[in-house]
Amino acid sequence: MTARGWLLLLLFVLLVGGATSAWFRAEGSPPEVRAPDAFRIGAAPGALELELFDADSGLRAVRVVLKHARGEAALVEENYPGGWITGGSPGHATRLDVPVDPARLALTSGDAFLHVTVRDWSWRDGFRGNETVLEVPVGIDLDPPTIRVASGLTYVSRGGAGAVAYSVSEPTRRDGVRVGDVPFPGFAPGGGEARFALFAVPIDGPEGPPIRVFAVDEAGNESEATWPAVVVERELPDAQVTLQQRFLDTKVRALARSENLPVEDLAAAFREINTNVRRANEVRIREILATSAAEPLWNGPFSQLANSKVTSRFGEQRRYYVDGEPASEARHMGYDLASTAAAKVTAANRGRVAFTGELGIYGNCVIVDHGLGLASLYGHLSRIDVAQGEAVDKGRVLGLSGATGLAGGDHLHFAILVGGIYVDPLEWWDPDWVRTHIEARLVRSAP
Numbered sequence: 027m028t029a030r031g032w033l034l035l036l037l038f039v040l041l042v043g044g045a046t047s048a049w050f051r052a053e054g055s056p057p058e059v060r061a062p063d064a065f066r067i068g069a070a071p072g073a074l075e076l077e078l079f080d081a082d083s084g085l086r087a088v089r090v091v092l093k094h095a096r097g098e099a100a101l102v103e104e105n106y107p108g109g110w111i112t113g114g115s116p117g118h119a120t121r122l123d124v125p126v127d128p129a130r131l132a133l134t135s136g137d138a139f140l141h142v143t144v145r146d147w148s149w150r151d152g153f154r155g156n157e158t159v160l161e162v163p164v165g166i167d168l169d170p171p172t173i174r175v176a177s178g179l180t181y182v183s184r185g186g187a188g189a190v191a192y193s194v195s196e197p198t199r200r201d202g203v204r205v206g207d208v209p210f211p212g213f214a215p216g217g218g219e220a221r222f223a224l225f226a227v228p229i230d231g232p233e234g235p236p237i238r239v240f241a242v243d244e245a246g247n248e249s250e251a252t253w254p255a256v257v258v259e260r261e262l263p264d265a266q267v268t269l270q271q272r273f274l275d276t277k278v279r280a281l282a283r284s285e286n287l288p289v290e291d292l293a294a295a296f297r298e299i300n301t302n303v304r305r306a307n308e309v310r311i312r313e314i315l316a317t318s319a320a321e322p323l324w325n326g327p328f329s330q331l332a333n334s335k336v337t338s339r340f341g342e343q344r345r346y347y348v349d350g351e352p353a354s355e356a357r358h359m360g361y362d363l364a365s366t367a368a369a370k371v372t373a374a375n376r377g378r379v380a381f382t383g384e385l386g387i388y389g390n391c392v393i394v395d396h397g398l399g400l401a402s403l404y405g406h407l408s409r410i411d412v413a414q415g416e417a418v419d420k421g422r423v424l425g426l427s428g429a430t431g432l433a434g435g436d437h438l439h440f441a442i443l444v445g446g447i448y449v450d451p452l453e454w455w456d457p458d459w460v461r462t463h464i465e466a467r468l469v470r471s472a473p
């Protein structure tokens with residue numbers, strides 16, 4: 027080929043290459059802005075979360091402006107790395123936190139808009155890139171909700187439960203009662219404005235915990251309200267339990283095996299079961315009870331196992347001994363009820379079965395949700411006669427008593443929980459207590 031021919035070929039290659047790259051670099055797909063349908067801003071400083079994406083040339087720049095009643099405020103102006111020839115880094119989503127400090131911006135409550143402009147590294151629009159503009163409505167609410175507590179003077183025992191009725195001036199993201207740091211969810215069981223929360227004073231919590239109703243509105247503003255609620259402290263009994271060799275050889279060995287624990291030292295295995303396995307079981311129980319029916323499924327007082335004798339009460343601090351040596355300690359979080367062997371165990375009240383099956387120290391176990399955060403637990407069963415999800419009436423047979431799990435002999439371990447916290451079943455067995463402390467404050471929806 028002649029020199030002129032080579033030159034023509036080179037020109038041709040350059041032209042085709044240039045055209046091809048120009049065709050790619052002048053891509054026409056605009057960047058994407060992913061945002062919720064609307065934002066809410068409360069009084070506290072926070073951030074609004076956006077996601078930006080550009081498929082072909084990559085994100086180049088973003089500008090976010092808040093247009094509100096008193097003017098505009100530029101919240102974000104950001105350029106992303108990239109170049110004329112190479113473009114940016116296309117194909118991956120970029121999270122953008124848009125900081126908002128209502129006090130610094132002197133915002134007032136009302137409607138506003140978030141105006142988002144994004145460009146990419148395309149050569150389109152005179153090399154300025156493809157542009158996407160999105161406007162998202164923003165509700166600014168700087169006022170915390172107003173809480174009105176409807177209940178009067180309330181006495182709650184250490185390890186006991188209580189209830190409070192209240193109303194909140196606006197819809198909430200969450201509300202309820204806090205005892206110290208422990209939150210208990212509120213519900214609207216009557217379907218109207220009236221709200222209701224069950225709460226508990228944890229048996230091992232700090233003395234004199236503050237008890238408050240709280241409400242967080244949809245913009246995140248939080249209010250608290252107090253009312254005269256008095257915690258009645260009480261002495262908790264101690265109990266010494268001597269572990270028999272037969273119990274260690276059979277029960278503890280079998281439980282240790284099923285939990286994959288070493289069985290050379292059975293006292294050590296017992297300690298492990300009584301502390302760490304117990305703790306893991308309690309975590310599981312709280313997971314099971316994380317959601318509760320939003321209406322009261324129970325009605326009136328709870329019933330104690332028929333013809334049963336109390337062999338251990340709620341709140342006992344049990345000190346376990348092996349050969350006269352202290353082995354472990356644990357607080358007893360329920361009632362032990364002994365009847366005949368393989369006695370029919372019945373639902374203490376109306377509810378829905380939240381769990382059935384093997385549950386560590388509790389052996390074969392049934393947990394019933396009674397709604398509004400209230401639940402009952404039946405442990406050490408030899409047989410289970412209900413299925414998870416089943417609605418049960420008070421008195422329905424759940425199974426037969428036994429000695430599965432960490433039980434020395436045939437008995438029922440019966441517990442009641444409020445918001446995942448163990449409370450004294452004695453209160454819930456007492457018709458007067460249930461009527462005056464709970465039912466009198468509860469507005470049920472018309473049937």
Ligand SMILES: [Zn+2]
Pocket residue numbers: 338358360361362438439440
């Ligand atoms: Zn027990």
